[in-house]
Amino acid sequence: MVSVSLFGGHKMNSVMPRRKMENEIPNGKRAMEEELNRGRDMANQLLEVLAYDKSITHLQKEEEGSKSVLPFVEDLVRKVLCSFTNTLLLLNSTNDVSHELVASITLRDVFSSTTTSPKKLESVDETCKNRSILTTQNPRRGYKRKSIAPSWEKDSSILVEDGYVWRKYGQKMTLNAKYLRSYYRCTHKNDQGCQAIKQVQRIQDVPPLYRTTYYGHHTCKSRMNSEIVLEPLSPSASSTLLSFNSSFHCKQENPFPSSLLASTKHELVEVIHDEHSPQNQLSSLEDLLLHDCEVDCDYSRRVASMLSSAESVEFENVFMSSLDFVG
């Protein structure tokens, strides 16, 4: 089980401006710490309960006359969600982060850009300051370098259309790479403010292998309905490998529907917006926190019923990432 210590868990970078230390934690932050710790403990319990539940077969249950632990799980999930909600309320009320930044970072960003540490927030803040200087002195204004962690990585032996419209904005030869890396942004960046970008790098010649790394989320409404293979398929060139790189802190939004995750079909794959997919389950969690300050029992019941043990691990990852963000 991963243990995260708030405020002390992050290595203090020498470059990092010194902020308030442990003995200077304001009440709001202390309360946040307590809330998050509570939530984490409950998430841990949830995992243990689920693991226990899984270990007992239905037959055994019948023999022992034991009942499902689901109601207990539900309760735990509800408490976890309460903790999230309380923390987010505290987050919103804290003045520790600039109002501008709070306004620019939505709750969804908190969950999506889960490696955004305070250090990063500060660097973003600095970037904002610098940019305000640039806007008056440098004609090349609006320059913004990606500061978020990759959200999804996909290795594929074929070039596939992922359902979004991308616009190439650059390419670069990188160190230790034999091929150019191409940079794409969502074509709706300007008209809809969509911040999604991706990088495509050919990593192998024979058989051809491409690594596509996605950053950010699509906020545009341009989703097409199918994944289109751009290159002719050969029997040998059929594998599509999706990976959550373990080095990534965030294993969050998957730009592909779950129905594609396990797909190795040699044909066009229909994109199915499955409301029971893990991705959407997590989205549901986010929505809970986004829209409801008070956790609805029906919602938590729904969430609990949707969670498999694997998904509760994902749930915990999201939770841990939020700790990372706050800590």
Added chain:
DNA sequence: GTCATTTGACCTTT
């Protein structure tokens, strides 16, 4: 004319 891509320069991060 409009829009996408190319490409060198510029900027940030490490």
Added chain:
DNA sequence: AAAGGTCAAATGAC
């Protein structure tokens, strides 16, 4: 300072 990421003018395709 090097490497990686982004911008925007130039260019091409339609």
